[in-house]
Amino acid sequence: MSSSNQNVASQLRKLIEDGHYPQGERLGEEAVAEQLGISRTPVRLAFRTLEQEGLLKRAGKRGFMVREFTDADVHCAVEVRGVLEGLAARRLAEHGVSSQQREEFEFWIHKGREVLDKGYLVEEDIQSWIELNWHFHELIVCSAGSGVIADAISRNNHLPFAAAASIVIDKGKLSHEYRKLQLAQLHHELIFQSLVNGEGARVEMLMREHALIGIRYSELL
Amino acid sequence: MSSSNQNVASQLRKLIEDGHYPQGERLGEEAVAEQLGISRTPVRLAFRTLEQEGLLKRAGKRGFMVREFTDADVHCAVEVRGVLEGLAARRLAEHGVSSQQREEFEFWIHKGREVLDKGYLVEEDIQSWIELNWHFHELIVCSAGSGVIADAISRNNHLPFAAAASIVIDKGKLSHEYRKLQLAQLHHELIFQSLVNGEGARVEMLMREHALIGIRYSELL
DNA sequence: TTTCTTTCTTTTGGATCCAAAGTAAAGGCT
DNA sequence: AGCCTTTACTTTGGATCCAAAAGAAAGAAA
Structure with missing residues (x-):
């Protein structure tokens, strides 16, 4: 061993x-x-x-x-990720998206469409989504032009419930999760739009709201 | 040893x-x-x-x-502190300021007035300011209701140029620094007002701008 | 002379040992 | 019986030792 x-x-x-x-x-x-x-x-x-x-x-x-974590801790960890990813996205929008970054974004957005286009979810889709979602977020964070933001997010993600991968929770109610991922995909595409348009304030707000999908949307979708 | x-x-x-x-x-x-x-x-x-x-x-x-730090790293570290402290302040505003917290805020704001009221700075004032400033920020961060935000800020502050204490830089041009601290004090008071009024969005914005004093105001004041 | 291989050195990772500090327990004193 | 003190045990911190891996250097072959 x-x-x-x-x-x-x-x-x-x-x-x-x-x-x-x-x-x-x-x-x-x-x-x-x-x-x-x-x-x-x-x-x-x-x-x-x-x-x-x-x-x-x-x-x-x-x-x-x-360490013991309270509900407030969980909520805060998610919000922390939101503001940090929001900061990264805003910087990227203000700095401009390169053509290569643009292609990568389009690639992962396309992957997301592939998962959702058939109109329902199967078991394997969850892993696919986790991966493409991770790549999408990683792309934004790593494109922010400084490792400092990436580090802060990375440290925060060590709290298991804070990582972006924790979007998909309940593998039982796949039809229920489908709507969630559908919204997440919509967010991704809106974020991409805002990024290429250089809309820093909007993309920051979108990222922050996007982070809350895991904790504030469950009972509504 | x-x-x-x-x-x-x-x-x-x-x-x-x-x-x-x-x-x-x-x-x-x-x-x-x-x-x-x-x-x-x-x-x-x-x-x-x-x-x-x-x-x-x-x-x-x-x-x-x-580790080597670029100018972008320094800028990002300050912005990271800004968004995190902004998050903490917003949460506090939304959750409400207790009477005890209110008193503590007033105490540190009063301390700030004491430092600045005489109209100029002397050497000892710098240390006084660093302390009261630290307490003011600490009070907000610790009142956010979760150690997660405090931890994230604390980790970020390990980068020497990121900590709130790094506001005062040039001990030579004290008259120059005076205007900076005057503005910082104004920020503190505005932040306090917003906090007790429950103006979450405003206090978050103020905190974020407040963090930038160290890097974006130097040549203007 | 250049490049590949082999050997040797340096440095890190893991295990063990010893001392110091902390905690629990036992015994004595009021 | 309760409380304080002293003692014994547990656990951590620091030092040292050994093995393995990475890097550097030297040597051989093309």
Whole structure:
């Protein structure tokens, strides 16, 4: 069971997200090390990384505990992503979209149409959407002209419920999710329009609203 | 020379900010450990922390290097703080300001008036302003009802040029800086007004503009 | 002379050990 | 019996050691 340093952080992240360690539980270095079959050293390194990511927090004088998240935290994390992606989009609009970026946008928008054009969703579509959605957002963030915004978003996305991929929740009610993705696709296309038109204020507002799909639209669609 | 784990990160942060290690320079664990008079272990831990903070980045397959920042990075870091503090302020406005928070705001605004009322700046005023300014911003961020926003801002503030404290730059031209702080004070008071009036949109806009004082107002004031 | 390969050096990752700090527990005192 | 003190145990922080990987340098072949 080889585990390079970053891999340990990933494993721990997954264990926490999967609820293997309940929120608020205290994590001992020794215990975690034993569970992963490694020594304490890489665990200690991973703890520092996870602490910065906000998944762990210091438990008093000694050790770490799994951070507890309130509903307000979830809402805020989504809003944080909204304002940051909004900032990235506005900068891109103000700076201008290159022809290559334009093509990439069109490619991922086309992919989105492909998923939705048949009028309903199947299981595989969810993974397709997650991927194209990720690429679309990544394209905006990476085109903002500075890694600082990308970093801030990336750090925020370490909170599992904050990432853009968390749009699709309920795999049971696919017909219900279809309308959600339909709206998300509409957002994508509006955002693309605004970007190429250089409408900074509008694209920022659209991005911010787009981020809220996961938490404020569920009961309405 | 005792150096607890977090202290090592602080020391390294300071060394980097002071330009002791030039941007782009590769940092060896052994070398840094020797300079700080400690062993490699705490240095390795600190590197992971600094990496997450964005001050270090991985140098290829092996080791870390001091991250290089462009002008765009500086600008973005300030804008990131602006949108995040703006989000925090809007949430506070929408949620309502408690009477205790109101008193604290009034206290720090009063402190600001004290600094500026005599009509000019002296050396000591700078430190006073940095402190009251910090408290004012901290009050907004911590009142947003979720640690997630505070964390995001805190992480961004690890970039030295991004922190709100970086408003005062030139200690030589104090008369020049006076007008800047005068405007900042005006912002603070407008922000306070909007907050207590529940004007979410306005206070968000004000906070965002307020963040830009450090980079967009210098040549105009 | 250039390039590919092999060897050697440097540096990092992981494991283990020791000391120090924290916490829990036991015992003594009021 | 309750509380304080002292003791024992647990857990973390730092140092050192070893192995593996990356990089550099040297040597051989074309």
